[in-house]
Amino acid sequence: MIDKKASMQRCINYRKKILDISQNVTALHAAGAFSATEIVDCIYYDLIRKDDKNKDLDTFVMSKGHGCMIQYVILKDKGILSEKDLIDYCKPNGRLGCHPDYGVPGIEASTGSLGHGLAISIGMAYADKIKNINRNVYVVLSDGELQEGSTWEAMMMASNLELGNLICFLDHNGSQSFGHTKLTHPKFYPIIDKIKAFGFDTNEVNGHNVEEIYDSTLKRDKKKPYLLVCNTVKGKGVSFMENKPIWHYRSPTPDEYKLAISEIKEIGE
Amino acid sequence: MRNKFADAVYEIGSKDKRICALVADISPAGSMLKFRENYPERFINTGVAEQSMIGIAAGLALRGMRPVCYTIATFSLYRPFEFIRVDLCYQNLPVTIIGMGAGVIYSTLGGTHHSMEDIAIASSLPNMTVLAPCDPIEMRNATEWCLTKSNGPVYMRLGKAGEPNLSENANEPFDIGKVRNLIKGEKIALLSYGITLNICFKVREILKNKGLSPSIYSCHTLKPFDEIRISQILKSYDKIIIIEEHVPEGGLSTRIKNCAWKYKSNVKIHTFTLKDQFIHFYGNHEELLEKHGISVSRIIKKINE
Numbered sequence: 001m002i003d004k005k006a007s008m009q010r011c012i013n014y015r016k017k018i019l020d021i022s023q024n025v026t027a028l029h030a031a032g033a034f035s036a037t038e039i040v041d042c043i044y045y046d047l048i049r050k051d052d053k054n055k056d057l058d059t060f061v062m063s064k065g066h067g068c069m070i071q072y073v074i075l076k077d078k079g080i081l082s083e084k085d086l087i088d089y090c091k092p093n094g095r096l097g098c099h100p101d102y103g104v105p106g107i108e109a110s111t112g113s114l115g116h117g118l119a120i121s122i123g124m125a126y127a128d129k130i131k132n133i134n135r136n137v138y139v140v141l142s143d144g145e146l147q148e149g150s151t152w153e154a155m156m157m158a159s160n161l162e163l164g165n166l167i168c169f170l171d172h173n174g175s176q177s178f179g180h181t182k183l184t185h186p187k188f189y190p191i192i193d194k195i196k197a198f199g200f201d202t203n204e205v206n207g208h209n210v211e212e213i214y215d216s217t218l219k220r221d222k223k224k225p226y227l228l229v230c231n232t233v234k235g236k237g238v239s240f241m242e243n244k245p246i247w248h249y250r251s252p253t254p255d256e257y258k259l260a261i262s263e264i265k266e267i268g269e
Numbered sequence: 270m271r272n273k274f275a276d277a278v279y280e281i282g283s284k285d286k287r288i289c290a291l292v293a294d295i296s297p298a299g300s301m302l303k304f305r306e307n308y309p310e311r312f313i314n315t316g317v318a319e320q321s322m323i324g325i326a327a328g329l330a331l332r333g334m335r336p337v338c339y340t341i342a343t344f345s346l347y348r349p350f351e352f353i354r355v356d357l358c359y360q361n362l363p364v365t366i367i368g369m370g371a372g373v374i375y376s377t378l379g380g381t382h383h384s385m386e387d388i389a390i391a392s393s394l395p396n397m398t399v400l401a402p403c404d405p406i407e408m409r410n411a412t413e414w415c416l417t418k419s420n421g422p423v424y425m426r427l428g429k430a431g432e433p434n435l436s437e438n439a440n441e442p443f444d445i446g447k448v449r450n451l452i453k454g455e456k457i458a459l460l461s462y463g464i465t466l467n468i469c470f471k472v473r474e475i476l477k478n479k480g481l482s483p484s485i486y487s488c489h490t491l492k493p494f495d496e497i498r499i500s501q502i503l504k505s506y507d508k509i510i511i512i513e514e515h516v517p518e519g520g521l522s523t524r525i526k527n528c529a530w531k532y533k534s535n536v537k538i539h540t541f542t543l544k545d546q547f548i549h550f551y552g553n554h555e556e557l558l559e560k561h562g563i564s565v566s567r568i569i570k571k572i573n574e
Contacts, residue, residue, distance in 0.1 A: 123330070125328070128332065
């Protein structure tokens with residue numbers, strides 16, 4: 001069982017923290033972080049297992065690198081990054097940029113260019129498998145990444161290599177630079193059928209409900225790679241940011257910031 | 270060189286469990302049968318999917334493995350270029366990319382299978398080491414270094430089959446990062462890398478009959494580039510002849526000319542490179558090189574001018 005109440009409270013804090021940081025920089029990917037907030041919280045707090053020394057046993061790769069704000073605030077929450085790291089975000093003396101860099105504590109791979117994270121995660125999961133290491137690799141993909149041929153190349157290999165230790169989450173917010181995917185690329189759908197055809201076990205949940213994310217992941221077929229389609233809303237939690245492409249990259253003005261902060265509340269359904 | 274390369278990976282991989290081989294439906298002759306049969310879990314064929322070959326190799330390297338990725342040069346370097354740049358070079362991971370049959374070796378397969386710009390492209394990437402051994406002996410040494418000692422990504426250009434051993438009686442040992450003198454001579458220096466060093470030996474044989482004794486250098490490491498040694502070579506000879514199976518820009522010729530400018534050398538430099546052209550011509554390797562302007566007779570003619 002997971003503590004849903006605690007998760008909802010954490011997610012309130014993360015969204016507020018990201019809005020706070022947005023006031024120090026001209027641009028950041030807040031909306032893409034808000035759609036993945038509950039998914040990434042669930043991975044870090046409920047899914048990643050600990051070893052005897054309380055060290056993370058499993059690996060997390062943020063393949064949708066532009067969503068890394070949520071990863072940064074969680075890594076700060078867990079004491080892996082510092083408050084100073086967040087204050088210096090995108091500043092000359094800082095070490096955090098708009099996309100995660102390998103080498104920064106808690107960052108397992110450099111992402112940001114879409115369509116890279118899955119193949120890298122497959123390499124990690126396969127190395128663990130042949131070394132008999134009991135470790136899961138959790139990956140968050142954007143739906144835009146499912147338009148990259150490299151993602152499908154990698155999916156085919158994940159199935160061929162029978163990577164039951166590879167657990168992927170699709171942040172399906174259905175929104176990209178030119179508008180809603182349903183309108184711009186209708187043949188992107190159906191998603192589930194395509195994932196199944198590539199040999200993955202899959203399911204579909206509300207991506208803002210940690211219980212659903214957690215329960216589905218536990219029930220997965222552990223002999224196959226897993227890809228959970230998490231239906232989300234880009235900019236979730238701030239009404240004027242939700243599903244508006246303009247908020248992909250811009251920071252709110254001080255007035256917009258105040259309004260946004262006032263709107264942040266528990267999300268569970 | 271393909272068979273010898275497969276043997277090298279097998280032998281080195283037998284002693285080091287970190288070594289794994291990834292291929293994209295093309296593999297060295299015999300399909301690396303020995304390695305595959307003995308270490309099936311360390312052999313991955315991604316199918317005709319070069320981007321995921323590089324990405325998976327990066328993930329393996331992030332877990333402490335030392336992968337080697339193998340296919341025809343144009344598919345190992347050009348097709349997944351951005352994966353090499355981001356996954357391997359940006360993260361500085363010890364993954365070796367083999368560019369097999371580089372240059373215009375696959376003469377009759379046409380332009381889609383030629384890689385005439387690989388040295389320039391690979392060398393332009395930060396953190397990348399670029400190697401082009403001239404024969405199976407240099408290749409064995411280079412492979413050993415790539416698989417066990419390199420600290421970052423390597424692009425290694427290889428020939429195809431039937432390359433003669435040129436470095437058996439070399440004047441100097443093989444050292445990564447160093448220009449290597451194979452034959453000591455005077456007045457004329459012949460410099461090349463990879464399998465076109467064979468041409469240098471043919472040129473030298475003809476010149477010997479005329480009482481000339483040129484030196485031959487193997488520039489097997491294109492990056493990092495041994496500028497110091499090149500600056501000494503520029504000072505020590507009357508004529509510098511560079512032969513490379515590569516477009517004029519961004520290869521050995523460009524680099525040596527840069528050195529000449531930097532070290533204020535006035536020595537005569539003659540370059541024989543591929544043309545900056547896609548040549549639609551079907552003949553054997555030697556005939557296609559001739560079309561590009563690289564042949565023993567042209568080089569001899571230039572030296573005699």
